[in-house]
Amino acid sequence: MNSKSSDGRILMTGASRGGSYLNRELSLLDFNRRVLAMAEDHSIPLLERLRYLCIVSSNLDEFFEVRLASLLAQHRIGGSETALPAALAATMNLAAQHAHAIVARQYELLNTEILPQLSRHGIHLLRHSERTPEQRAWVKAYFETKVRPLLTPIGLDPAHPFPQVVNKSLNFIIELSGKDAFGRDSGIAILRAPRVLPRVIRLPEEVTQKGVAYCLLSSIIHSHIEDLFPGREVISYSQFRVTRNSDLWVDEEEVKNLRQALQGELHSRQFGFAVRLEVARSCPKHLSRFLLEQFSIDPDHLYEVDGPVNMVRLNQLVSDVKRPELFFPGFMPGMPxxxxxxxxxxxxxxxxxxxxxxxxxxxxxxxxxxxxxxxxxxxxxxxxxxxxxxxxxxxxxxxxxxxxxxxxxxxxxxxxxxxxxxxxxxxxxxxxxxxxxxxxxxxxxxxxxxxxxxxxxxxxxxxxxxxxxxxxxxxxxxxxxxxxxxxxxxxxxxxxxxxxxxxxxxxxPRELQQLWLAPFTMHKAMLRAIRNEAAIARQGRPGRIIAKMNSLTDETIIRALYAASQAGVKIDLIVRGACALHPGVKGQSENITVRSVIGRFLEHSRIYYFRNDLEHDVYLASADWMNRNLFRRIEVAFPVLDKTLKKRVIQEGLNPYLKDNVNAWELGADGVYRKRKPRGKQAHFCAQQFLARTLGLPAAT
The missing domain is CATH 3.30.870.10 (Endonuclease Chain A)
Structure with missing residues (x-):
């Protein structure tokens, strides 16, 4: 179930398994909902809001290409799908609901807030109907000289079957009336947009009335699609984009040369099995059904969007505009x-x-x-x-x-x-x-x-x-x-x-004296440190754990944290992305808090603090608390031995994030993330702004 916040925004709820673990896939989508909230935030500069919309699109691409595709791949034998287990089917259904809600909100924001506000600032992304006669003439010339020579429409018939469609490429499906030049009924054509052309094109100043004007390559093709089929009527058409499985697989035990084998596999990534179809909202139902059949995609993974099917490409506009007031203030990193x-x-x-x-x-x-x-x-x-x-x-x-x-x-x-x-x-x-x-x-x-x-x-x-x-x-x-x-x-x-x-x-490897090395000693060392805090708490002394990471999904680590919570250890977790731990559950995790900080900078550091009877053990690491990091990767966690630097890590890397009430989200016992806000007369405190102010330098003017 989804609920709504006071301002009408959709709140995602995590699905639990037996109340102990939150679902990883839904937790990943929850993370993207938090990123999307940055685009909803009116206090953030306008072009940064557009950038967050693009980040969400990029994240969703990877979610479908990798995470969802890997789940589906487990149930594909010889290229065909087997029936999904009930639990997985339920997860897929919930994931589709949540992803659809995120995408719908993305395009609503783009069309009702971001683009109109950009236009008020003199930055115009023009559709065909919004262009002046001079602009239309320029666009037509651009199409004829730069675009049309690179286009190759393919009319479908027995000699021209449905063409290969590259992963995440921009394509068009076109429905035509009448007969082709050879007197045959070939009513469908497929057109791929050239990848060598920019997706966002800036119009020259001489045809721009005020500010700067842009148009999308997809819009240019839309406007002149009939020119590609002289003598035939274009009945309907739509842009479309297919997302494919992009997880490379190389049998590393068998190959003689990994680099050569991998080079051979890179091309195949473009043509993995399809997992998602995006079309324009105006796409006729029979054309979207035709595409779903061609790519063997479940209708749940059809996304009808009101705008470009690849919003990530709007990053080109963000990069092109030179308006400092529409971006975050300049920032200069400090030097020790x-x-x-x-x-x-x-x-x-x-x-x-x-x-x-x-x-x-x-x-x-x-x-x-x-x-x-x-x-x-x-x-x-x-x-x-x-x-x-x-x-x-x-x-x-x-x-x-x-x-x-x-x-x-x-x-x-x-x-x-x-x-x-x-x-x-x-x-x-x-x-x-x-x-x-x-x-x-x-x-x-x-x-x-x-x-x-x-x-x-x-x-x-x-x-x-x-x-x-x-x-x-x-x-x-x-x-x-x-x-x-x-x-x-x-x-x-x-x-x-x-x-x-x-x-x-x-x-x-020889026995290491200071480093924890995955997949050999790190997991055991982590569990030993967590259990040590639990033992200290059982003896009546304060037990304390603070951990910061990207993701927390390893069940043995989670069980150890639950046991430590039950022993009385106070545990604060700062987990940016997916978190399977279920905090605040009575008798299980009531001493555990989970928060996620989403801000100007992407939180990427991994910090593990254990009070250890005032020894204050601090480890920095390349590894998250995930099964893949602890058992399927070479990872290192290293202690901060110098007491002054150890104190710095605690005071700069952990404490500000526990205090943050601007960019922090707290995960409740109900599985819902809620934005943390100042309470009472509490002042606003943003960890990233505090650290930029105290460690960075004033921006160059």
């Missing part, structure tokens, strides 16, 4: 005092440096590797890479180091979803430069964030390391909240070296 005009290696010989991105700059990490590449005393660099982007100064430093004869070893994860091709390209460049590239452990994704520099000092090798919670990706480091630790502490760096030896040699 120890890193200002300093020799990084000299600094780390005396102290560890903690970085909190994006409030603090990612530049020290880039400088760490750049200086390692250029320093003649550095003899080797080892690094893990999961995601790093197409253009990366960090990767260029590794290539430079290899070219200069240093021993460079990169554990590069080829199976990082949707970044496979980028990582393959980096692997080839690294190898050409002379670096040793390995692809981790067969069957396990290497998700740990580690870099190790070996430097010759006074005739001996000294280790320097960076350990982080986020990817080595300079772009996302400006948008995601993550912690990174630069250290020369032998207690940590010797463990980091052991992890690299394990990843490259595939030998069993």
């Amino acid at each position: 005092a120890a890193m200002v005009n300093s020799d990084i290696f000299a600094t780390l010989q005396h102290q560890d440096v903690l970085l909190y991105h994006p409030y603090q700059s990612f530049e020290p990490v880039i400088d760490f590797l750049r200086e390692a590449a250029e320093d003649p005393d550095v003899v080797a660099i080892k690094q893990t890479i999961y995601r790093t982007g197409i253009n990366s100064t960090l990767m260029e430093s590794l290539i430079l180091a290899a070219q200069r004869g240093k021993e460079v070893t990169v554990v590069l994860e080829l199976m990082a979803r949707f970044d496979e091709e980028t990582n393959i390209n980096w692997a080839e460049r690294l190898e050409r430069a002379g670096a040793q590239v390995v692809y981790g452990v067969v069957g396990l994704k290497t998700h740990a964030k580690l870099a190790l520099v070996l430097r010759r000092e006074h005739g001996e090798l000294r280790y320097y390391a960076h350990l982080g919670t986020g990817n080595y990706h300079p772009s996302t480091s400006k948008l995601y909240t993550d912690f990174g630790l630069l250290t020369a502490n032998p207690a940590l760096t010797s463990d980091v070296n052991e992890v690299f030896l394990h990843l490259t040699s595939l030998a069993k």
Whole structure:
């Protein structure tokens, strides 16, 4: 069931299994509803609201491509579907209801609030009926010179069966009257929009009356679709878009060369089995039924939308507009005092440096590797890479180091979803430069964030390391909240070296002194720390756990948290996305609170705090509390040993989020997330604004 808030917005309710666990799929959709609430928030700058609409669309694409597709794939044998179990069928039905509600609200916001307000600010996204004669003439010329030469309509007949439709591509279905040029009844044609053309086109100033004007490629094709079929009448038509299963599968036990096998699989991702169909709201029912049959899609997964079928493409408009007042205020990341005009290696010989991105700059990490590449005393660099982007100064430093004869070893994860091709390209460049590239452990994704520099000092090798919670990706480091630790502490760096030896040699790792390593020790160590707090509470002393992560779905961890709650441990969980733990249930989890913070920056850091009789154990990690992270990935959790830095993590990474009453949502015992608001005379407090103000620098004017 769904309920409505006081302002009419739909609230999602999580489905529970026996009252102990909330449904993961519905929890993911709940998360997207919270993101959508940012687009509903009138206090947020207008183009940022549009950006949130695009983020929701992108998230839903991945939900269908990966999560829903993986569930359906379990019940497909030889390309055909078997009957879904009742529980799964019920989940699919609820997921469809929730997804439809989200999509309907998205387009309602776009059409009734975002676009009209943009127009009032002089930013116009014009439909055909809204264009002036001059604009129509320009659009027609653009169609004739830039679009039409790239179009290939395919009339369906026995010689021209339904064409292959690429995953998430823009297409049109057209119904035609009469006979074709050969006297045959071919009443349906399919047209694919060229992928090489932008989806949002800016009209020149000479045909724009006020402000700036844009039109969509889909609108341009709509306006001139009849020109493609001279001598025939276009009865009806619609844009459409198909979402397909995009989870790559490679039998890593069988393949001889993972990179080559993966390159072969990348193309097939475009043509996996279909899971969702999007059409224009005006699409005739018989045409949408025809498409559903062609793609074997359940009618529950038909989405009729009032606007572009791929809202993500409106990001092009957001990027093109240069109106600072319609965006969040400018922000400059701060720099730790120890890193200002300093020799990084000299600094780390005396102290560890903690970085909190994006409030603090990612530049020290880039400088760490750049200086390692250029320093003649550095003899080797080892690094893990999961995601790093197409253009990366960090990767260029590794290539430079290899070219200069240093021993460079990169554990590069080829199976990082949707970044496979980028990582393959980096692997080839690294190898050409002379670096040793390995692809981790067969069957396990290497998700740990580690870099190790070996430097010759006074005739001996000294280790320097960076350990982080986020990817080595300079772009996302400006948008995601993550912690990174630069250290020369032998207690940590010797463990980091052991992890690299394990990843490259595939030998069993030695017993690590400080790091928790998945899939070997992390899960047991997490359970041991949780159970220790429960034991302390049973003895009458305060037990306390605060944990921050992206997702919480591992049932053994959840059961341990329930047991700790029942023992009297006070537990606060800050879980941005999917959460299967059911808080606030009497006799089970009444001492557990769950909140989700959705704001300007994407909360990505993983922090695990255990009071442990005033030892205040703090771990930072690459891993969420999910089965896949704890058992099917190489992950690392590392302690913050320096007391000053430990205090910083608690005061900056945890406490502000527990205090937040602006961007925080609380999960109730009824499975519903509700926006947290100031109570009584309590002042508004936004964790992200507080951290940007205290750690960042004033924006450049």
